[in-house]
Amino acid sequence: MDGKGNNSSVCSVANGAIDREACQKSWFAVYVQVKCEKKTAQKLRALGYEVFVPVQEEIHQWSDRRKKIEVIVIPMVVFLKVTTSELKEIEKFSYIYSVLKYPGSKIAAVIPDKQIEQFKFMLGNCDSEVLIEPFKVIKGAKIRVVRGALRGVEGQISRNGVNGFKLYISIDNLACASVEISIQDCELI
Secondary structure, three states: OOOOOOOOOOOOEEOOEEOHHHHOOEEEEEEEOOOOHHHHHHHHHHOOOEEEOOEEEEEEEOOOOEEEEEEEOOOOEEEEEEOHHHHHHHOOOOOEEEEOEOOOOOOEOOEOHHHHHHHHHHHHHOOOOOEEEEOOOOOOOEEEEOOOOOOOOEEEEEEEOOOEEEEEEEEOOOEEEEEEEOHHHEEEO
16 A cells, blocks of 8 residues: 555456455565554554554553563564555655565565464463564474463473473564463373
C-alpha cells in the first residue's frame, strides 16, 4: 500500500493468471529506531499493514508507588505480515532501518506463521516473564505443553538450575523466546 491507502502490491502474472504464491503474505522482522517500536507500528497500521510488536506487562516499583507498564520484549524489532513486494516498499520508509535477512544472504528472512502465533500465545498467557535469548541451538527434548496457561505450545525444554525448567520456542533467524515452566505440565513429542 502506498501512503494514500492504495494497494501498490503487484502479483506476477503468467498466461493471464495471477500467481497466488507471489501474493502470499508472510511474517518478516524489521529493525527500527530504539524506543520507536510502538510509534512505527502505529504508522504502519495506519497504512493498512498487519503489525505485531511483542510487549509484556511488568510492575515497576518506585519509592512512593507501583505501576504496571508495557515493556517491549524485543527492542528495535517490529514484525510485519506483508507480501514481498509490499516489503520492498516498506524498506524505503525513513523509519525502517533494515529488514532481517537470512544469514549470509540479501534475501529477507520469512518467519513461519506458527512461530509468531506461538510467541503471541506465550506472551498473552504465561504467568512469568518471557525472556528473549540469542538464537542458538537448544539441547533438550521436544515437548508440548498439556496443562496450564500455555497449553498447546510446542518447543524444546531445558533444565534451568536445580529444580527449574525453561520452555524455548524459536523465532527463526532472530532469537529464542523462553519462559519458566513446570515439567509436570509437559509431554514429549
